[in-house]
Amino acid sequence: MNKKLLVLAVSALGASQAFAATEIELWHAMGGALGEKVDEIVSEFNGSQSDYVVNASYRGNYNDTMTGAIAAFRSGEQPDIVQVYEVGTATMMAAEGAIYPMYQMMDELSDGFDQDDYLSTVTGYYADENGNMLSMPFNSSTPVLYYNKAMFADAGLPDRGPRTWEEMDEFGNKLLEAGYDCGFTTAWQSWIHLENLSARHDVPFATQANGFGGLDTELVFNSDVQVAHIEQMGEWQQEGIFSYSGRTNEGSAKFYSEECGMYTESSAGYAGINANAQFEFGVSPLPYWASAIDTPQNTIIGGATLWTLRGQDDDHYEAVAAFFDYLSQPEVQADWHQFSGYLPVTYDAIELTREQGFYSENPGTDTSINQMTSVEPTANSRGLRLGNFPQIRGIIDEALESVWNGDATAQEALDTATDRGNDQLRRFERANR
Amino acid sequence: MHDNAVFSHKVLPYFLIAPQLIITLVFFIWPAGQALYQSFLIEDAFGFSVEFVWFENFIYLLEDPEYWNSVRVTFVFSALVALVGMILALLLAAMADRVVKGAGAYKTLLIWPYAVAPVVAAVLWWLMFNPSMGVLPFWMDLFGYDWNHYVNSGEAMTVVVIASAWKQISYNFLFFLAGLQAIPRSLIEAAAIDGASPFKRFWQIVFPLLSPTAFFLLVVNIVYAFFETFGVIHATTLGGPGSSTKTLVYKVYEDGFVGLDLGGSAAQSVILMIIVITLTVVQFRYVEKKVQY
Incomplete structure (x- = not known):
């Protein structure tokens, strides 16, 4: 009797060991269709x-996810992987004891990892001073311009977006003359019309190589190119060529309803526009000022990355490394890219997407990649690394809104924003020294 | 002593109030103490470098013009919410008081909005006022008015005040109606016989008798506007445009939960705590004396 029980117990133990896969937690901020896609990718892995078993859980928007993970870390209950938006990069990097740099982890626990496989303009944003990748750039996007083909034809415009901001004036006026109320609207104004504007014209957004050089960086986005652009946008807002619709992507509604003929939005907005627009639309590169630069620089990325948090058992990191290897596979990347409009992060994935004929079937979908890869990035177009960046974005939003409603001139607004933003940078430097 | 005969047990009273005491300690006093402690710290988000800085967070705040702007916004907002909510509620209560037929239905309908959660109410108003797809801007457009509260600060304030006051009208209405019904009919009838007009009757007799209710509601409404309107602002304007609807509570959230500046955010909470304590003390000590009961 006893013997029988013992055998049973031993065999049960053996069985449970055989099935004891290492479980890891992934916290992400991908809601709706993107969230379902993440679940699909995870379950395929x-x-x-x-x-290994990855448990993915949706934790609200980017803010909620990051704040939640940090709070969890402080009480020792952190997930293994957390998705953090690009403006949280400086905060994550500064917390050296909390993060397990991706390059270190992959060197130790993965054999197939080669950083050169990844798009340098994407990884550069999340790399340390030696160019080592610190996090897994899961979903990166870059701003492009969407335009309504029907409205363009109606207004007698060519089948392409304005190449330059000079042309935007002309295109916008044509739309107004054709009886429309609005030329273009935008999502994420600070990201597109200040951060990317600066990168595209190869002018600094902040000193110390946009903050990559150290915490003692200072904002300098109140110089000529930026002031001229914001001033022009302010005038366009009065004329109706530009119509402001909110800080995030509320502008989508105005584009879907055919109120505005053009929309500057993230390349990752593609899936949403594709699903909601009842008209033909085209994708074209983010315009630049021909008066300010001959060949525009690359745009910079937005979106989020996956950070690995410290404080777990060793076998958890083997699971994380295996999962990151899986995510980097060309098939997985290409699928994610084609589904969402986020950039593929490896060269192989771009190549695969091209071979699959996706770009020729969906013209304009390679706009974002061309924009990112056509030129070598400079210190001004590598990205931004600023502490307290969420607050600085808020300050910029406030400043820009004061220009749109005519309360301040572009110069006044940007001067105030740099001063206030610099206070935030000093506060971050103070808290992290 | 006579009292001892009623409460002979010395421990029992404490035992009976213990549940409430424990709840107050755990959910109010302890977090408040934490906030006070954190307001003296400057630390990074993860808490690796923590420095005790005494009043530096407070000095930083008080020197920040943005903070004072937020103070101004909060006072304007609270005053408007309290005024709009109370005046409309009083008007509705005075009318509902005179309704003879179907009074129950009217009252139920007027009290109904109070059952709606603040965030849900805010989303409804957000939809109605949405410049791109809202029904109200659509109607205004027919009259040639271009509504866009994402750009215009006055319009943004209007949206948050309407959305916040709307819910509160039901609550105020309930109290005003009860107050009105408690006023003896004979007083009003006597005044009517003496030839006082309905307006005069209201101002000279009804309104003074309602003042305790009005005072109570003023306190409740201001506290509501200060502390319970976060959901409304978060769902409609996010504090913008500029910082024209960024109230003190919203700023605490933005700096603490978005910006992860825990020390600065805690310092703001502490100031908020002081403001509300002062407000309540001042109102009860000085205003209450002038109110007739």
């Missing part, structure tokens, strides 16, 4: 092997 879980099904592809039996050693």
Whole structure:
């Protein structure tokens, strides 16, 4: 009797060991269709092997996810992987004891990892001073311009977006003359019309190589190019060529309803526009000022990355490394890219997407990649690394809104914003020294 | 002593109030103490470098013009919410008081909005006022008015005040109606016989008798506007445009939960705590004396 029980117990123990896969937690901020896609990718990974199980959970928007993960870390209950938006980069980097740099982890626990496989303009944003990748750039996007083909034809415009901001004036006026109320609207004004504007014209947004050089960086986005652009946008707002619709992507509604003929939005807005626009639309590169630069620089990325948090058992990191390897596979990347409009992060994934004929079937979908890869990035177009960046974005939003409603001139507004933003940078430097 | 005969047990009273005491300690006093402690610290988000800085966070705040702007916004907002909410509620209560037929239905309908959660109410108003797809801007457009509260600060303030006051009208209405019904009919009838006009009757007799209710509601409404309107602002304007609807509570959230500046955010909470304590003390000590009961 006892013997029988013992055998049973031993065999049960053996069985449970055989099935004891390492479980890791992934906290992300991808809601709706993107969230379902993430679940799909995760379950495919879980099904592809039996050693590891990733549990993905949606934790609200980017703010909620990051704040939640930090609070969890402080109480020792952190997830293994957390998705953090690009403006949180400086905060994550400064917390050296909290993060496990991706390059270190992959060197130790993965054999197939080669940083050169990844798009340098994407990884550069999340790399340390030696160019080592610190996080897994899961979803990166860059701003492009969407235009309504029907409205363009109606107004007698060519089948392409304005190449330059000079042309925007002409295109916008044509739309107004054709009886429309609005030329263009925008999403994420600070990201597109200040951060990317600066990168595209190769002028600094902040000193110390946009903050990559150290915490003692200072904002300098109140110089000529930026002031001229914001001033022009302010005039366009009065004339109706530009119509402001909110700080995030509320502008989508105005584009879908055919109130505005053009929309500057993230390349990742593609899926949404594709699903909601009842008209033909085209994608074209983000315009630049021909008066300010001959060949525009690359745009910079937005979106989020996956950070690995410290404080877990060693076998958890093997699971994380395996999952990151899986995410980097060309098939997975290409699928994610084609579904969402986020950039593929490896060269192989771009190549695969091209071979699959996606770009020729969906013209304009490679705009973002061309924009990112056509030129070598400079210190001004590598990205931004600023502490307290969420607050600085808020300050910029406030400043820009004061220009749109005519309360301040572009110069006044940007001067105030740099001063206030610099206070935030000093506060961050103070808290992290 | 006579009292001892009623409460002979010395421990029992404490035992009976213990549940409430524990709840107050755990959910109010302890977090408040934490906030006070954190307001003296400057630390990074993860808490790796923590420095005790005494009043530096407070000095930083008080020297920040943005903070004073937020103070101004909060006072304007609270005054408007309290005024709009109370005046409309009083008007509706005075009318509902005179309704003879179907009074129950009217009252139910007027009290209904109070059952709606603040965030849900805010989303409804957000939809109605949405410049791109809202029904109100659509109607205004027919009259040639271009509504866009994402650009115009006055319009943004209007949206948050309407959305906040709307809910509060039901609550105020309930109290005003009860107050009105408690006024003896004979007083009003006597005044009517003496030849006082309805307006005069209201101002000279009804309104003074309602003043305790009005005072109570003023306190409740201001506290509501200060502390319970976060959801409304978060769902409609996000504090913008500029910082024209960024109230003190919203700023605490923005700096603490978005910006992860825990020390600065805690310092703001402490100031908020002081403001509300002062407000309540001042109102009860000085205003209450002038109110007739």
